[in-house]
Amino acid sequence: MSHNDRQMNGQPRPNTILDQLELPPARKDKQRLAKLRTAWKESWQEGGFLYQRWEEAFQARHASWHEAATWIKAAVLFGGLSLIVMMVAAAGDIADAALKGLSAVPATGAGDGSGLWGTIDHPVRIFLAGQAAHLSVAPAALYAFWQLTGLLGLVGGFFGSAGARIAWVLFGIGSLAMIWSAAPAGGRAAATGLAALMWALASIFALRGLTLRPVVHNHPPQYQFNPAVHLHATLPAPTPAGDDFGDEPDNVRSLQR
Structure with missing residues (x-):
């Protein structure tokens, strides 16, 4: 802008909005930064927003909710x-991966059922494989679900979950029924008894702290009843001294205290 434009009738022209718009960008940035610094300092002063x-x-550490x-x-x-959402999502992914990994194991790949665990596990695999032939589900999926139910019931029961303990009891009963049904006829009783003993030993952890004794709570009565009898007697007013008019009946005697 020329020198003539800055003057009007020989006098300097006052600043207008156009003059403010004509400021260089660097100067505008400095003004913005200065305003931000000022607002930041004011907010930290006593009575400010951030203060x-x-x-x-700071007071929430010593205050109640x-x-x-x-x-x-x-x-x-x-x-x-x-x-909680992240934990549930992670738990879902872990459970899905574990279920897929267990499903990859063949349901009838337990060998010849040798060993203590094979004596229990092999009949369960055979039973589930025979039942899956009549269902629209793979035998491996049934076997994986059976394993996952037992694992969750054992771990959840150890931490005192009532639902997990119920699942653990049903898991044991169902396992014994499957072993009795699919075990060889000659060793059916031994296999079922061995499974019952192993399930009872595992129940020491799954049913930890569970007792069959009735819990008796002795609480003092909330209301106390104190019987009391209140008798109200109305005494006649005493006769003034010297008031002997002789008009009282013969059967009336003056009350003496």
């Missing part, structure tokens, strides 16, 4: 829900 949030976060600030509760709940 108040920091005080609320109801006394904490609303934004802290929202942040904690959002973080907790996000963590």
